[in-house]
Amino acid sequence: MNASDHERARDLVLLRGIEGISAGDAKWLDSHLVECFECAAFAEELQLTTNALRSMPVTASSSLVGTTQARVRQHAADLRDREVRLFLIGISFCLGLLWSAGSMFIGWRLSAWLAERLHIAPWAIAAGVVIFWLAPAVAVAIAVLPRYPMSYHSRADWLARIEENLQ
């Protein structure tokens, strides 16, 4: 009998309860347990532990279950609301993007036509269109950034406040 026999025996003791072992392994194990006090003791201790732990039932109270179910339902509703909001924000963003692209194209063509009629240099018209389109965004950024500096913590606070307002 060597160390690997004991290791094999302990593995088989662990496996036979749940995974199951073959008839040959069972026969070998039985003969090993007869001869080896240490492995037989482990098999017995495992059985005792199993019996002891199973004799200690733990039950959840009905109030715990009820509270959990209520919290989960509420949270599910919150998540659904958030998804709907995000979907609407996404739709709005896409529509805004389409509108901007379309109006930019029309504005560009219109200004080119005006430049031709009024004999203005094309570069001046192009600069005017770009400034006209970018100026509002730049103005808003200038106004907002000093108020909400984009450091990590302040941005997190800012986003949290926006989230609270949305709720």
Add this chain to the structure above:
Amino acid sequence: MVATAFSSLVPMETEEARIAGALRRRDPDVLDALIAQYQHRLLRYLMHLTANRATAEDLFQETWMRVLEKGHLYDGRSRFVTWLLAIAHNVAIDHLRRRSPASLDEMQENEDGAPFEVPDVRPSPFEQAAAKQESAQLEAALQQLPAIFREVLTLRIHEQLKLEEIAKLIHIPVATVKTRLYRGVMALRPALKGAGHERL
């Protein structure tokens, strides 16, 4: 209960696939049924892990919230209970990290309170007293056992998970699961002998 309800709706799907579909939809009725169905098993696992009922109850609720949020990740190819216990394991680890970064055992050392409810079913007062004493001895021994051993013991003995399932659930090699089972069982030996538990 859940199985019966589901099987009447879609008989061709497996139970796990049906649960996965319901979790993706965040179906509140199915979640209610799952909470009711797995209440005792989940709480028992968390109580063995934390050795504290109040903490276990908090983590019980937290686990189901996590199930709701991560439900879309359950693909229905493994048993639901295994996935549920893996979520519970992660919730407990996160809880511990928030409390203290050292080890799972600090959870037990830093908290007090009744770790287990041991219903007394013995008929006579003498036997009741004896049973209480035995249970108390076993409880004390379990609480002294490091959480990593309590965890594998409960997963193996109560949940009857395979060694590979336990290894996957708590992210350790199968050999380590075997070692922890062996050491856990042997560590409980004095308490079991003292408590007079015998082979049935």
